[in-house]
Amino acid sequence: MRLLVIEDEAKIASLLKKGLQEQGFQVDISTDGEDGLERATTTPYDAIVIDIMLPKRDGLSVLKTLRSRKVTAPVMIITARGDVNERVEGLNLGADDYMAKPFSMDEVVARIRALVRRVTGETITLYKIGDLVMNLVTREVLRGTRRISLTAREFRLLEHLMRLPDQVVTRTQLIERVWEYHFDPGTNLVDVYIQRLRRKIDDGEEVKLIQTVRGVGYCVRAQ
Amino acid sequence: MKRWPLRTRLVWWTVLVGGLSVALFGGIVAQSLKTKLRHHLDTTLRSEGESVFAGVSELGHAMNWNDPAEVARLFSAVVSLYSFEIEQPPGSLVYRSRALGNLTLPVGEDGAAFSGTIGGTDPARILQLRSETMRLRVAVDLSPFNEWEKSMWWTYAIILPLTLAFLAGGARWLYATALKPVDDIVAAAEHITAERLEQRLPVSGNRDEIAHLTTVLNRMIDRLQQSFEQARRFSADASHELKTPLTIIRGELEIALRSGEIPHGVERTMLDLLDETGRLIHIVEGLLLLSQADAGKFPVGTEVVALTELIEELAEDVEILGDRLEIGVELRLAHSVMVKGSPMFLRQLVLNLFDNAIKYNRQSGTIRCELTTVAGVAVFRIANTGEEIPAAQRDRVFDRFFRVESSRARMNAGVGGHGLGLSIAREIVRAHGGSLTLESSEPGWIVFQFTIPLCEFGATAPREIARKNDDALG
Numbered sequence: 001m002r003l004l005v006i007e008d009e010a011k012i013a014s015l016l017k018k019g020l021q022e023q024g025f026q027v028d029i030s031t032d033g034e035d036g037l038e039r040a041t042t043t044p045y046d047a048i049v050i051d052i053m054l055p056k057r058d059g060l061s062v063l064k065t066l067r068s069r070k071v072t073a074p075v076m077i078i079t080a081r082g083d084v085n086e087r088v089e090g091l092n093l094g095a096d097d098y099m100a101k102p103f104s105m106d107e108v109v110a111r112i113r114a115l116v117r118r119v120t121g122e123t124i125t126l127y128k129i130g131d132l133v134m135n136l137v138t139r140e141v142l143r144g145t146r147r148i149s150l151t152a153r154e155f156r157l158l159e160h161l162m163r164l165p166d167q168v169v170t171r172t173q174l175i176e177r178v179w180e181y182h183f184d185p186g187t188n189l190v191d192v193y194i195q196r197l198r199r200k201i202d203d204g205e206e207v208k209l210i211q212t213v214r215g216v217g218y219c220v221r222a223q
Numbered sequence: 224m225k226r227w228p229l230r231t232r233l234v235w236w237t238v239l240v241g242g243l244s245v246a247l248f249g250g251i252v253a254q255s256l257k258t259k260l261r262h263h264l265d266t267t268l269r270s271e272g273e274s275v276f277a278g279v280s281e282l283g284h285a286m287n288w289n290d291p292a293e294v295a296r297l298f299s300a301v302v303s304l305y306s307f308e309i310e311q312p313p314g315s316l317v318y319r320s321r322a323l324g325n326l327t328l329p330v331g332e333d334g335a336a337f338s339g340t341i342g343g344t345d346p347a348r349i350l351q352l353r354s355e356t357m358r359l360r361v362a363v364d365l366s367p368f369n370e371w372e373k374s375m376w377w378t379y380a381i382i383l384p385l386t387l388a389f390l391a392g393g394a395r396w397l398y399a400t401a402l403k404p405v406d407d408i409v410a411a412a413e414h415i416t417a418e419r420l421e422q423r424l425p426v427s428g429n430r431d432e433i434a435h436l437t438t439v440l441n442r443m444i445d446r447l448q449q450s451f452e453q454a455r456r457f458s459a460d461a462s463h464e465l466k467t468p469l470t471i472i473r474g475e476l477e478i479a480l481r482s483g484e485i486p487h488g489v490e491r492t493m494l495d496l497l498d499e500t501g502r503l504i505h506i507v508e509g510l511l512l513l514s515q516a517d518a519g520k521f522p523v524g525t526e527v528v529a530l531t532e533l534i535e536e537l538a539e540d541v542e543i544l545g546d547r548l549e550i551g552v553e554l555r556l557a558h559s560v561m562v563k564g565s566p567m568f569l570r571q572l573v574l575n576l577f578d579n580a581i582k583y584n585r586q587s588g589t590i591r592c593e594l595t596t597v598a599g600v601a602v603f604r605i606a607n608t609g610e611e612i613p614a615a616q617r618d619r620v621f622d623r624f625f626r627v628e629s630s631r632a633r634m635n636a637g638v639g640g641h642g643l644g645l646s647i648a649r650e651i652v653r654a655h656g657g658s659l660t661l662e663s664s665e666p667g668w669i670v671f672q673f674t675i676p677l678c679e680f681g682a683t684a685p686r687e688i689a690r691k692n693d694d695a696l697g
Contacts, residue, residue, distance in 0.1 A: 009467055015474040022478060080463065102470035102504050105477040167481055170494055172501040179540070180567070181574060192543045217494060 001116060002026045004043070006036030006062065007051045007078070012101075016049060019105040020112065033057025040066055040073070046116050049108075050095075051078045052086055060086070060093060067094040074115040078103070107177065110163055127162035130222030132201065132209055134162055141201075148200050153178065157193055158201075161210070161220045170217035194218055230398040237394040242387045249379050257372065261348070264363055265336040268350045271305050272361035276352045279309065279359070288317045306341065306362045313358035328360045338365075404433040408440070419519075420448040455517050462511035469507060473500045509643040513623065513650060521654035524565035527678050530601055531560045534573055534594060541577040541590065549587045550607075556594040560601050561678040564655045572651040573603070575644040576671055580607035583669055599677050600657070606670040612661070620661055621649045648673075 003020055007013040008031045017027045028043075030036035033054040040048055040062070048066070052059035063075055074096040079086045087098050096118070097111050127134040131144045139155060141148040150158065157178045161169060171190040175181050179189070194210065202208045209220050227235075278297050279286055287293050288309075298307075306320040308328045319327075326342025333353040339362075341347045346365040351358065404427050411424045423444060426437045476497045479485060485493060515521055534556055542552050562569070580590045588608035595602050612620060619625050624642040645659075652659040657675035 011471050012467060015471050015478075019474055019478045022482070080466065101466045102473060102507075105474035106481070164481075166483075168490070168494060170498050170501075172498045176501065181571075188547060189540055189543050192546065213494075 001046045002028070002043075003047050003049065003112070004028050004030060004036065004040055004045045005049045006030045006033065006040070006054060006059065007049070008032060008053075008055055009051070012051070015105065016108065019109060023109050023113070025112070031055075033059065033062050037062045037065055040071055041069055045073045047074045047076065047112055049076045049078065049112070052090065053080075060089060063090065063093045063095055074118065076108075076112060076115060104173070104176075106164065106173070127159070127165075129162055129165050129220050130207060130209055132162075132220070132222075134158060143201055143205065150197075150200065154193060154197055154200070157190075158197060158220075161218060164219075166219060166221055168213045168217045168219045173217070190218075230395070230402055233398045234391055234394045238387050238391045241390040241394075242383065245383060245386050246379075249383070253372075253375055253379070260368065264348055264368070265350070268305070268336055268348055268361055268363055271301055272307075272350045272352050272359060274300060275307060275309075275361070276354075276357070276359050279311075279357060280354065286311070286317075294318070304363055306364070308360040308362075310358040312356050313353060328362050330360075333358075404437070408433075408437055412440075415444065420444060420451055455514055458510055459514040459518070462507045462514065465503075465507045469500060469504050473497065473504070476500065506643065509647055512647060513643065516650035516654065521650060522565070523568065523651075523654040525563055526566060528562055528564055528566045528569050529559070530562050530569065530603070530675075531556050531558060531594060533566065533569060534592065534603070537570065537573050537577060538592065540574075541581065544577075545581050545584070545590065548581070548584060550581060550584050551587075551589045553589060553591045555592065557596055560594055560596055562601055562655065562675045563678040564675070568651045568654070572648050572673070575648040576603075576605050576673075578644060579671070580605055580669070583607065583609045583612075585609050596677060600674045601677050602672065602674050604662075604670065604672045606668050608667060609669050611666060612669060617661055617663075621645050621659075 001024065003025045005013055005016045005020075005027055007016065007029065010031070013029045013031065017029055020027045028039065028045075030039050034056045036048075036050065036054070037057060050059040050062055054062065059077060063077065066073075066075070075094065076097045076099060077087075077090040077095045078099050078101060079090065080101055087100075090098055096115055099108055099111070125135060125137045127136070133140075133142045135141070136159070141150055141155070141158065157174065160174060160177050174190050178193075194212075198208075198210050202210055207222065209222060211219055211221050213219055275297060286297070301307075303322065306323045306328070307318065308316060308320075308323070309318040311317045323341065326345075328341060328347075328349055329339040331337045331339060331349060331351050333351050336348055336350045339347055339349045341362055341364060346369065347362040348365060349360060349362045351360045353359070404425075407427075408424050411422070415422045415424075423441045424437045426441070427434050476493055480490065480493055480497070512521070535554065538552055538554055545552060577590070584590065584607045591606045593602075593604045595604075616625075623646045625645075626642050649659045652673045652675060655675045657673055659671065659673040662670040662672050
């Protein structure tokens with residue numbers, strides 16, 4: 001998997017490179033719009049990350065030109081949060097997703113994976129941890145053979161926990177991603193939902209999958 | 224007098240000063256006319272008297288007072304205005320003008336005119352001349368003169384109020400015209416607020432004091448605008464500049480945590496740091512949003528948002544959030560209330576208000592929400608039980624980083640918040656064309672209310688409200 005990151009801020013670029021490389025992507029960095037456009041046109045990338053604020057040629061223009069040159073690689077644009085216009089314009093010009101600064105690396109990785117898969121047709125349809133299976137298409141959740149019915153929000157919460165197996169997700173992160181609250185409404189909201197999820201998934205089971213990590217966050221682990 | 228507007232005071236002063244001037248002028252003119260006239264009367268009185276006196280003295284023979292022809296000759300040069308009494312010798316009356324009839328002239332000192340009366344009634348000016356053999360009194364009736372004087376005063380009495388009325392009217396018009404630019408400045412100045420500092424006062428074409436004042440004021444607004452913009456830019460730039468380092472801190476923490484090579488003791492710390500970074504990001508985003516609002520560039524969307532459903536959905540979370548304090552939530556929401564805007568910001572708005580209602584609530588308290596529509600406007604009223612906000616702090620609740628001092632809020636400090644919630648809420652409502660206010664209400668309740676204009680099709684779009692139960696207890 002080869003990615004192009006067009007980002008002029010060296011620190012952000014190297015963060016993206018580091019984070020994505022760790023996930024097995026091969027990452028090229030371009031630091032201005034002209035160079036980025038040139039590379040994106042000549043090299044077949046699996047996905048392209050474009051910052052909107054770029055020297056020489058801005059990100060939206062790069063995106064527009066790429067699409068007019070029939071470059072179909074999925075594009076994620078990086079905007080400043082709150083700039084609704086940029087976001088909408090980006091999506092209209094053919095961007096597949098957007099991230100607002102300051103973004104979360106975990107989120108970027110997860111979304112780029114999804115983008116790449118969407119294109120290769122290899123859509124992720126299942127998450128499986130231990131005997132817990134989550135089907136993203138049919139929205140079925142099975143614990144062994146037991147079918148579990150979840151509310152929409154419970155489903156999204158579980159999805160975010162299973163997306164990053166073995167990894168601790170903090171309450172704040174969950175609030176941001178599952179509830180999309182851009183401020184802190186208190187963490188017992190997450191706790192209450194986790195309790196509900198536990199009751200449905202772990203009650204009566206020998207192996208408890210949803211684990212509290214030292215009062216900081218949660219993770220789904222099969223051990 | 225100080226309470227009156229300037230133009231009224233000016234009119235009064237003009238009338239006062241003008242009236243005094245006219246009265247003074249009139250009085251002086253009348254008085255000097257009167258003095259002149261009296262002097263003239265005395266002079267003619269003397270010349271008439273002396274001519275008759277001389278006529279009688281120079282006659283050479285004793286005057287025959289019974290001969291009408293001789294008498295007529297004596298008085299031929301005398302105007303009929305003057306009346307005479309002649310005594311020959313003094314003390315023995317030989318002639319009295321026919322006009323006097325049987326009225327007598329008073330006896331006075333010789334040689335100088337004096338004021339007296341004819342027959343004790345009609346005022347007159349009298350002169351008495353005397354020689355060894357003769358005493359003559361000549362009098363002029365002052366009645367016509369007094370009549371004239373009286374009519375002059377009457378004229379003044381009529382003209383003065385008329386003049387004053389004319390003066391008042393003229394002054395009113397003049398000051399209204401002169402102060403019109405001031406009114407224009409006032410009207411324009413009222414529209415210049417911190418958010419609209421790019422406006423200027425209208426400068427009239429005249430090169431007068433007011434134009435000068437306006438120019439000076441405009442220059443002052445220039446400087447104000449500059450410093451406001453500097454502050455605003457600083458806040459926006461600072462928030463913007465913080466984004467990159469925050470992204471890197473968060474990213475690096477996430478990458479490190481994911482690597483699985485972090486010792487347990489350190490992992491905990493790093494997770495805490497990650498959460499704190501998240502909070503910092505919330506604050507920075509809040510500040511950026513506020514500075515955008517200050518610059519009138521709040522990024523409000525134009526989507527149609529179903530406010531009823533949005534509130535219902537959030538209320539479910541609020542019930543959970545309020546659980547710890549056993550706070551009950553009561554909802555009375557009108558169906559199908561649609562507004563135009565940004566769902567993300569409207570969620571934040573409602574959640575900020577809910578958050579506040581929990582934070583400043585009491586144990587086992589209540590949150591009461593009501594959504595209604597009044598005259599094309601959605602009205603959301605949220606009330607919570609709790610310590611009332613002290614009067615002195617009411618105006619400040621929407622200030623940035625302001626927190627109401629209350630024991631409850633400190634107890635609930637764990638609920639979170641950074642003191643920007645209500646400022647952001649107010650800006651969100653403003654950006655949606657409405658207003659957010661802290662209402663005064665019955666004791667023991669804190670009530671906030673916002674109004675947002677309904678989406679134009681909101682009222683005519685009947686939609687079944689399917690209450691989302693998927694997030695309810697299941």
